[in-house]
Amino acid sequence: MTPQELDVIVRAAGATLLIWAAIRQRSAERPYFIALAACLCGFLAGNTPDSSLQLSGPLGSLAVILAGYAAVFLWWYCLAVFEAGFRPRGLVLAVGGIWIVVASVDRGLFGPALAQKGLSWGLIGLGLVMVGHLAWRLMKDRSGDLVDRRRQARLWVVAVLAAQLLADLCIDLVLGLDWQPRAFSIVQNAALLAFVAWLSSLDLARPASATTPPPPPPDADPVLVARLNQLMETDRVHLDPGLTFEAFVRAMGAPERTVRQLINQRLGYDHFRTFLNAYRVQEARRLLADPARADDKLIAIAFDSGFASLPSFNRVFRDIEGRPPSAYRQAMLAEPPSEQRSADF
Template identity: 45%
Template structure:
């Protein structure tokens, strides 16, 4: 059994590192590699130390490095799962705070910098925090389910959530019920085998999926029609008329279903049009282009305008100032404040003459 376990774990580590290398060398998938590499290192570290009988073939300092990576794996898995379905993902307040708390608790529990407090077992707290992180992944993935315009990625969301939930029941659930130190050989073998199988499936998907699914931040573009006359021309015209005339994007709670109803088309037709013809991977990003343009119009009045930045954000259709700043920077390439100051600069120069 020990030899099977070693072979299984070595296979998993090798696959993770190989997939990471291929992603790094693949230009269209390099953005995915940014989040996959730490994920792969964390899971590889876990496989390296998750040996039967607590015996590792690794000498120090390799054992210490693998052990540290394994304890960071939960945070890396959390961030990678979020980035996998959101090309614009960057760790924000929730992800940074959760990761920071995890690091502090691990440092205390493992006595990295000072002796661990006697009589305090943080294992249950770490398990609960890990479950919360994975629960956050599931919530985020399903929250954006209807707005995801890439059909293959949209269909993968519930499958991914289901697999994640199943693995949680196997890992965190058993730790909680049987204790963190419960490590029978059969369970460790099963645990490592499941990780290897999931790695094979994930790698196959990442390396064979369309680059639009896993390529990271999108670059919207209007794709020219192949057929003439263009069968989508009437619908594109209706879409433009709706966005310009009625400005539905000013509603921060606008959903795909409500927007499709206003346009008078099925959701599937609208999703294909915005994705295939306009180049957007998510409904939110499509709306944000119009919202940012509305904000730019308001900001061109310059710093003398009475509107506060938060008012401009809400009046342009954004639900929060943070989402406004983030979308504005992504689309325009500078902050709203910088744009306002720059828009007013020529006028100030003219007045100074």
């Protein structure tokens, strides 16, 4: 088999696998994976030093544009895999939008004159920002991830993407942006596909957010259950917005693995934050339905329910309850007291 034939096989097989995986994708991350798969197909179509093997015409131009967006959708897809309910917001959306605009200009979407302005170095800088942000987010929430396989994968995602970015940066600095031998392109294509295939295999099913914390199953350790109820129902530790999983484990007085198994396998939560938010939203419901708190600002309700900020309170409450806190309060205070009590049980 010649290097040219191997190049074609790797790229064709990779594109086929990406399309097949995008069609079969059924998880909440599906929109991000479909966008990523389209961008990677564009990348594979052009990532070869042999111009005769690249797409030409309008399809070739489209492939070049899509390839320029791959980094953004890889970033967002990684976040969606590890964060239930992820949506690009704030700076994450802004940086992604800036990348798409700069990449569009750099790839000639707005004319060949602007494409020669050396914007690729700006994209490398943005790439460093995105990888740094991803590493921070994945490691920040790692201890509270109650799914063992996914918790370990956080380390690998950070290590692999950091190593890839560092290698590409060193090659660009030493050998230039146009250096692209066939062997390097083949290895790069195969490595990227292997990483995406592995990442998509972590697409673990997540339990739906409970509207109220479920009772422990009958076969759960009664001593652990009693201690859990003491902390959550009596001590109400979830009202502390700074509560960490490590602090909670110490308060439980049990091995970390045992506490993880109780919350994840027995109660059905995939992350410690999701577990706490179920109790916090339950407390928020009570406060929002209390006529004595009818004039309180929502930020006061958020803080008194254990949330660290009003935006996080609004987002989590809407995700669990299906409506914003203001709408819930209006509905509850409009009902007779007897109906309010029924709604809380």
